Structures are given as structure tokens and as C-alpha cells.
Amino acid sequence: SQTIHQWPATLVQPVGSPLSLECTVEGTSNPNLYWYRQAAGRGLQLLFYSVGIGQISSEVPQNLSASRPQDRQFILSSKKLLLSDSGFYLCAWALPNEQFFGPGTRLTVL
Amino acid sequence: AQSVAQPEDQVNVAEGNPLTVKCTYSVSGNPYLFWYVQYPNRGLQFLLKYITGDNLVKGSYGFEAEFNKSQTSFHLKKPSALVSDSALYFCAVRDMGQAGTALIFGKGTTLSVSS
Numbered sequence: 001s002q003t004i005h006q007w008p009a010t011l012v013q014p015v016g017s018p019l020s021l022e023c024t025v026e027g028t029s030n031p032n033l034y035w036y037r038q039a040a041g042r043g044l045q046l047l048f049y050s051v052g053i054g055q056i057s058s059e060v061p062q063n064l065s066a067s068r069p070q071d072r073q074f075i076l077s078s079k080k081l082l083l084s085d086s087g088f089y090l091c092a093w094a095l096p097n098e099q100f101f102g103p104g105t106r107l108t109v110l
Numbered sequence: 111a112q113s114v115a116q117p118e119d120q121v122n123v124a125e126g127n128p129l130t131v132k133c134t135y136s137v138s139g140n141p142y143l144f145w146y147v148q149y150p151n152r153g154l155q156f157l158l159k160y161i162t163g164d165n166l167v168k169g170s171y172g173f174e175a176e177f178n179k180s181q182t183s184f185h186l187k188k189p190s191a192l193v194s195d196s197a198l199y200f201c202a203v204r205d206m207g208q209a210g211t212a213l214i215f216g217k218g219t220t221l222s223v224s225s
């Protein structure tokens with residue numbers, strides 16, 4: 001069966017520090033992968049998606065970036081965090097008619 | 111553009127009573143609709159989906175949803191609420207644009223079931 005991992009589970013970082021969140025998927029190959037952010041009271045916002053290694057599409061302009069160095073690995077990064085980057089970050093992979101979500105990372109930028 | 115609206119930020123019901131969490135959608139073609147549930151500090155769990163077929167869709171944990179094309183709605187329902195149903199519920203529609211299978215989510219509705 002397929003499993004999706006995210007780490008760390010929680011993270012507190014100062015403004016201006018770098019960020020790296022990792023997502024890995026097991027039990028499937030060549031999945032479509034997604035990064036969402038959930039801000040308080042705002043639902044989920046699609047940040048990036050990837051249909052293959054090295055292929056990244058950005059949905060919204062921001063100071064975050066994503067990379068896919070391996071088939072089942074998806075990384076969310078930032079060189080300098082902003083206060084507004086605080087939120088709950090969810091990684092997901094998709095079948096044609098369903099998405100499966102990881103446990104999420106709670107990021108607090110102080 | 112496709113969108114999903116959840117008009118209620120919070121729904122309060124007593125245990126044992128029926129519950130409804132509302133969702134309306136706007137799409138240009140045939141909608142693919144989903145409901146997810148999120149418990150505190152957890153990822154989203156899939157409840158049910160409507161792709162085609164019977165308008166009444168049954169899902170996990172006793173939940174069901176009714177697709178109403180004329181009202182462009184996909185309300186989530188349960189005949190008898192449990193305290194353990196208290197969580198954040200998201201309605202979503204599949205984005206048929208560039209993101210392929212990406213989902214567009216509503217803002218979420220917090221369900222609170224009191225004992």
C-alpha cells in the first residue's frame with residue numbers, strides 16, 4: 001500500500017532563516033506530487049505540483065521554492081522565511097480521481 | 111474559474127442528531143467533488159467522492175453526500191452525529207486546468223458535536 005511521509009512534524013524558525021521540508025512517498029512510482037499550505041481560517045492553497053523528476057510548477061508567487069530530486073521525494077524550501085510563511089504544510093500525491101495527504105508540518109515563524 | 115464555497119465556518123450539533131455541512135461549487139464542466147476531514151494537527155483524510163453515477167454517495171465513518179446539479183451543491187450529511195465526528199471538514203473540486211489532478215478546496219467548516 002502507498003504511504004506518504006513528511007518531516008519534521010513541527011518546526012519553529014526565526015524570520016530570515018532557511019527552510020527545508022521533506023516529503024517522500026512509498027508504494028507508488030512516478031506519482032504527481034503537491035505541496036499545499038493551510039493558513040489559519042483560509043483553507044488549503046496549492047503551492048507547487050510536480051509531474052516528474054525535476055519538473056516543478058508554481059501556482060502562486062512567493063518566496064518558497066520546490067524541488068523533486070528523486071521520483072518519490074518532494075522538497076519545499078526557502079532561503080529566508082517571512083512571518084507570513086507560518087502555517088500547516090501538506091504534501092500530497094494523486095491518483096486520477098483522488099488525492100492522498102501526508103500528516104503535515106506545522107511551521108511557526110517568529 | 112472553478113471554485114468551492116463552504117458558507118458556514120462552524121456547525122454545532124448535539125450528539126445523535128443529524129448533521130449537514132454545506133458545500134456549493136462552480137465548474138465549467140462535469141464536477142469531480144470530494145470531502146475530506148482533518149483532525150487537529152493531522153493531514154487530511156478522504157471521506158468520499160462524486161465522479162459520476164448515483165447522486166447519493168456513501169463514504170467513510172457513516173457519512174454521505176448528495177450531489178445536486180441544479181443547485182450546484184454537494185452537502186455532507188450524517189444521520190446521527192458522534193462526538194468523535196468533531197473536526198474540520200473540507201469540500202473540494204478537481205481542478206481540470208494545468209494542475210491536472212490538483213484539488214481546489216473550500217475554506218473548511220468546523221463541526222462541533224456536543225454530548
